[in-house]
Amino acid sequence: MSSTALPLWAEIAIAALLLCGAIIALLGSIGLLRLPSFFERVHAPAMISTLGCWCMVGAAVLYFSLRSEPPALHILLIALFMAITVPITTIFLMRAGLFRARQARHKGVPPSLSRILPAPTRQDAPK
Template identity: 45%
Template sequence: MIAAADLPLWAAVPVALLLLLGSGLALIGSIGLMRLGGFYDRVHAPAVVSTLGIGSVLLGSMLYFSVLQTRFVLHEILIGAFVVLTTPVTLMLLTRAALYRDRRDGSDEVPPLPDPSPRDE
């Protein structure tokens, strides 16, 4: 990163803040993964935080390389689109597979099925 010395101060400050925000959110997601008890709680924390954390790191990267190369960098937009599309889908598939397995095995951690009877209004 020899070119980092050429980055103007007006761009260096937002890049640094975006990178700190992204790494802080990744840390929060990791702590949530470690501290929460069951699978259904644990799968939620990293999935929610990863999208915003990766987004801020990608914005910082876009700003950094756009300023240094004097052109708009689009690679990060493609990476962000893949992350935003694949993270929720992966979370949903993992949770449904675990829910199917737990209901089949009769686990105590299984969330209850919704009540099929209509509610009185």
């Protein structure tokens, strides 16, 4: 790594991306604390963490690409991993919360679709 300073435009862009990522992560944390139900609480950090991660990864890619000779694109793997795993984890958490809410018979929880649909009869079968 060289000891030369980065250009001013790069330092401003990196600082802005890091600041945006930190503010977005803070908003997700506040949403986690302030929202009333589990289903609302799980949504805020899931959406916000992905956007905050992309801002911080963008700052890291810009910084390390300007500091070294080859572009530091391997850092994008972090954002790709977050973009893949966060929605999947959120879906599993929501389904587990929905299952628990149904078991506890909470008001306002939609019933399971598998129990609503009638079993197909011979007359309904496609020919």
